[in-house]
Amino acid sequence: MSTKTSPAIAFAVACLGIFSYSIMDALMKYLSLQSGAYSAVLWRSVAGVALTGAVFVARGHRWPGGAALRLHVLRGLAAGLSVLLFFWGLVRVPMAQAVALTFLAPLIALFLAGLFLKEQIGRGAVLGSLVASVGVLVIALGQSRGESSPDLLLGSGAVVLASLLYAGSLILLRQQAQIASPLEVTLFTSLVIGALMLAGAPWLATWPSVAQLPWVVAAAVIGSVSAFALAWAYGRAEAQLLSMVEYTAFIWAAILGYVVFGEQVSGYTVGGAGLIIIGCLVAVRGSIAPAPQTEAAA
Numbered sequence: 001m002s003t004k005t006s007p008a009i010a011f012a013v014a015c016l017g018i019f020s021y022s023i024m025d026a027l028m029k030y031l032s033l034q035s036g037a038y039s040a041v042l043w044r045s046v047a048g049v050a051l052t053g054a055v056f057v058a059r060g061h062r063w064p065g066g067a068a069l070r071l072h073v074l075r076g077l078a079a080g081l082s083v084l085l086f087f088w089g090l091v092r093v094p095m096a097q098a099v100a101l102t103f104l105a106p107l108i109a110l111f112l113a114g115l116f117l118k119e120q121i122g123r124g125a126v127l128g129s130l131v132a133s134v135g136v137l138v139i140a141l142g143q144s145r146g147e148s149s150p151d152l153l154l155g156s157g158a159v160v161l162a163s164l165l166y167a168g169s170l171i172l173l174r175q176q177a178q179i180a181s182p183l184e185v186t187l188f189t190s191l192v193i194g195a196l197m198l199a200g201a202p203w204l205a206t207w208p209s210v211a212q213l214p215w216v217v218a219a220a221v222i223g224s225v226s227a228f229a230l231a232w233a234y235g236r237a238e239a240q241l242l243s244m245v246e247y248t249a250f251i252w253a254a255i256l257g258y259v260v261f262g263e264q265v266s267g268y269t270v271g272g273a274g275l276i277i278i279g280c281l282v283a284v285r286g287s288i289a290p291a292p293q294t295e296a297a298a
Helices: 007-035 037-058 066-090 095-102 104-116 123-144 150-179 182-198 213-234 239-261 267-288
Strands: none
Touching: 007 037, 007 066, 007 095, 007 213, 007 239, 037 066, 037 182, 037 213, 066 095, 066 150, 066 182, 095 104, 095 123, 095 150, 095 239, 095 267, 104 123, 104 150, 123 239, 123 267, 150 182, 150 213, 182 213, 213 239, 239 267
16 A cells, blocks of 8 residues: 655654644543543544544445454554553653653664564664663653652553553554555554443443533544554655654653643753654654665555
């Protein structure tokens, strides 16, 4: 399903996807604080299926074949568990700190791409990851100087585990994008996550209030836009390049956390974010330079 597109364009579209996802994170944190992470993820997924499913049917798309369906289920399971753990942790951890912890995911995905997708790991991508890693360590150092609590530690642990699952989902996304349209990927990811959440709904879920419904729909719409943009980008550029885009989420998380939830951003956070941005630029510059391409990326 991939077409020849400039890596810079694919990178820009992926950045738009991450920006949209950051806005959805803020909405989901609000909903999770109101009714719990489980209910927030469940109803966002249900709304997402309704919205993207309507478009899928209206455009005459067919039910996916066996190979695509297996990938949809695998990624949906990985993404569903990752999303649930992330939002559970996000209730207990400031947005900027939580997103900083998720930076483990693109670093892991970078090397998983070489292991499972046989992508050549460019020197610029490796150097950019190292620089960004230092930025994450600076942020962690700043957080270690502040107050901690058992709830904060549990939340941080949940986010770390979510990032490991998300790394695997990024690799599966790259494989999905080669055989399925962005709309199909978006729909079936929401469908599998929704089905996964519905299994425990009778015991764990609560109905959203009337006041929450617009925010649930908004989260579903924005999440679908983000998923569509990322699926489109991953169908047109290598995972080792696009995994770097994840780092830009920190900037949006810091801004939204401060504006929406009054979460303060320390000097350590600003310094770490600067290193992360430098790492992204180094990785992108190295990846866009002429280099051997894998068959999947052609």
